[in-house]
Amino acid sequence: MNQANPNRPQLALSDLSVTEFLTLSRMGFLPHGLVVGSAIYDAGWSNLSGRTQEVTSLSQAMRGARNVAVKRMRDQANKLGAEGVVGVRLQVEHHRWRGGHQVAKIVAIGTAVAYDGAHAAGDMKNAPSLHLRDGRPFTSALSGQDFVTLLRAGYRPVSIAVGCCVYELNGYGVWQYAQTGRNEEIAEFTQALFDARELAMERMTKDLFADHGLAGAHQAAGHPDAPVGVVGMKVSEQAHAGVNNVIEYTAIGTAVAHLQDGDPRRAARPPAPAIVVPLDR
Amino acid sequence: MSNQYPPGPPGGPYPGVPGVPGAAQYAGVQYPGAPGAAQYHGALGTPGAPAQPQYADLPQHARERLEGMRKTHFFTSDLSVNEFLLVKQAGFEPLGLVMGSSIYNINVRNPTNLGQYEPGRELEDVTRALYHARELAMTRMEEEADELGADGIIGVRMDVNLHAWGQSVAEFMAVGTAVRHAGGESYRNAQGKPFQSGLSGQDFWCLLRSGYRPVGFVMGNCVYYVRPEALIVPNDARNGELSPYTHCLYDARELAMERLQAEAEDVKATGIVGVEIEEKQHTWGAGGRGAQFLGGNAAKLYGETIEFFVFGTAVVPAETREPCPVPTMVIPAND
Numbered sequence: 001m002n003q004a005n006p007n008r009p010q011l012a013l014s015d016l017s018v019t020e021f022l023t024l025s026r027m028g029f030l031p032h033g034l035v036v037g038s039a040i041y042d043a044g045w046s047n048l049s050g051r052t053q054e055v056t057s058l059s060q061a062m063r064g065a066r067n068v069a070v071k072r073m074r075d076q077a078n079k080l081g082a083e084g085v086v087g088v089r090l091q092v093e094h095h096r097w098r099g100g101h102q103v104a105k106i107v108a109i110g111t112a113v114a115y116d117g118a119h120a121a122g123d124m125k126n127a128p129s130l131h132l133r134d135g136r137p138f139t140s141a142l143s144g145q146d147f148v149t150l151l152r153a154g155y156r157p158v159s160i161a162v163g164c165c166v167y168e169l170n171g172y173g174v175w176q177y178a179q180t181g182r183n184e185e186i187a188e189f190t191q192a193l194f195d196a197r198e199l200a201m202e203r204m205t206k207d208l209f210a211d212h213g214l215a216g217a218h219q220a221a222g223h224p225d226a227p228v229g230v231v232g233m234k235v236s237e238q239a240h241a242g243v244n245n246v247i248e249y250t251a252i253g254t255a256v257a258h259l260q261d262g263d264p265r266r267a268a269r270p271p272a273p274a275i276v277v278p279l280d281r
Numbered sequence: 282m283s284n285q286y287p288p289g290p291p292g293g294p295y296p297g298v299p300g301v302p303g304a305a306q307y308a309g310v311q312y313p314g315a316p317g318a319a320q321y322h323g324a325l326g327t328p329g330a331p332a333q334p335q336y337a338d339l340p341q342h343a344r345e346r347l348e349g350m351r352k353t354h355f356f357t358s359d360l361s362v363n364e365f366l367l368v369k370q371a372g373f374e375p376l377g378l379v380m381g382s383s384i385y386n387i388n389v390r391n392p393t394n395l396g397q398y399e400p401g402r403e404l405e406d407v408t409r410a411l412y413h414a415r416e417l418a419m420t421r422m423e424e425e426a427d428e429l430g431a432d433g434i435i436g437v438r439m440d441v442n443l444h445a446w447g448q449s450v451a452e453f454m455a456v457g458t459a460v461r462h463a464g465g466e467s468y469r470n471a472q473g474k475p476f477q478s479g480l481s482g483q484d485f486w487c488l489l490r491s492g493y494r495p496v497g498f499v500m501g502n503c504v505y506y507v508r509p510e511a512l513i514v515p516n517d518a519r520n521g522e523l524s525p526y527t528h529c530l531y532d533a534r535e536l537a538m539e540r541l542q543a544e545a546e547d548v549k550a551t552g553i554v555g556v557e558i559e560e561k562q563h564t565w566g567a568g569g570r571g572a573q574f575l576g577g578n579a580a581k582l583y584g585e586t587i588e589f590f591v592f593g594t595a596v597v598p599a600e601t602r603e604p605c606p607v608p609t610m611v612i613p614a615n616d
């Protein structure tokens with residue numbers, strides 16, 4: 001791994017900032033191209049019940065669309081001979097097409113990177129590959145700087161983890177409560193949204209382990225790519241396709257695992273933080 | 282904090298304005314929080330309100346998720362990479378993202394019995410409701426952390442979500458990352474519950490390094506009604522203070538701050554860091570209930586209702602103190 005990477009394209013597109021590019025290239029990682037995967041799913045309304053409960057078919061549609069989009073992006077990175085994708089973003093758009101099709105469009109986009117021994121700084125030469133054990137490239141929603149900080153601390157990104165849940169609220173019920181004129185908790189809705197959020201987070205973990213062929217974290221011991229945790233997690237909520245009483249929760253984060261033993265990218269001593277006063281303001 | 286209220290201009294339109302909004306006049310108000318907080322933990326709603334179903338127990342999926350994380354030491358967190366590493370450096374292990382929420386029906390009714398020269402008044406029912414909603418969310422978050430066996434919760438955020446499906450409804454949400462001391466030292470608070478801190482991972486590390494530790498996320502609030510007359514600019518259009526309006530906002534802010542301090546004193550804190558003040562009109566918008574029909578002039582007809590919400594992290598000095606590191610000056614090259 002000391003010589004130039006033969007897979008590296010002559011000209012590679014990337015959406016890395018200058019700081020990201022420099023921190024990555026010091027570690028020996030060079031961009032191999034901007035990679036994109038997308039999926040359009042039919043996510044229709046025929047399944048609304050008028051009651052407060054999960055819309056299972058929509059939850060599954062959103063989950064399927066995200067998984068397909070991420071897989072396509074990953075495959076594209078694989079074709080470019082990349083080791084992984086950094087700075088992955090997932091964008092969701094809802095469209096209503098002529099003829100009444102309500103569709104969800106998901107786009108996964110990131111920069112494919114790979115290790116190039118010829119470009120690595122002296123102490124970073126001969127680093128082992130960060131490919132997953134089954135040969136797939138890793139994916140990470142972290143910025144280039146965060147990616148490098150993570151490696152120095154002895155962790156590596158494995159894959160982005162996504163979970164979602166679409167929940168319908170009985171719209172009539174809200175009106176009812178508003179008429180009472182009282183200040184009090186609406187337990188029915190508290191329970192519903194609390195549940196929806198927990199479901200999204202739970203599914204994120206389940207899908208993450210299923211992606212590595214594991215039934216759950218309890219089976220992970222001994223697996224080389226077993227994630228130890230998820231960092232940079234965000235749980236967002238929005239009205240699904242702009243419909244007020246259908247709420248969609250999405251949990252997204254980056255799963256991390258330990259670096260292989262003897263990887264030179266792990267700093268000899270854990271990076272010691274210092275208190276600094278930035279002079280840029 | 283001084284309770285000294287700036288005196289209005291001599292001969293102002295409201296000579297009868299009480300000068301010093303002290304705690305004494307609200308002594309009769311049962312404000313949920315310090316010191317009588319305990320009585321509200323179990324009981325929803327205001328005293329005397331009809332009993333509400335209890336959802337203090339976590340939903341089934343929450344228990345499943347937490348159970349899984351506790352068994353396998355697989356964690357989730359919304360900490361950034363830098364925060365994650367600093368928390369580990371400080372000797373703590375992240376355990377999981379914890380949250381709690383409460384959806385609350387909020388009804389704002391303007392007082393009808395204001396005195397002739399009274400520029401406004403606290404809406405105690407609404408103050409209590411908004412506080413209670415937040416307290417419910419925080420208690421549920423604490424419960425999740427407790428379930429994980431955490432020593433504390435860091436990076437606590439208190440969000441208010443307004444949903445389009447409910448005009449008078451707001452969702453109060455508390456989110457944070459549960460942590461445990463890797464060395465097994467107990468950092469739990471005096472009540473034996475996980476501590477809560479609104480500080481980022483960076484601030485948490487700095488605080489511990491400088492010999493302090495967080496004991497609680499403390500808050501105070503006040504919802505205040507300002508009557509329309511107090512908002513009207515005099516006809517002669519001189520430049521001058523609208524002193525009744527100032528009085529109301531001042532009073533509201535001081536009441537909220539006073540309650541914040543009382544909460545911190547309750548947990549025996551030596552101080553509060555990272556205090557933030559938010560001024561909001563949640564579900565009711567500017568001008569109260571009539572606003573949607575009247576646009577910007579609503580406040581001049583119906584008066585204005587504002588919530589001041591203040592929160593911060595209560596801290597105490599740690600038993601063992603290392604010398605605080607000297608900061609290094611750097612010029613960052615990134616933009």
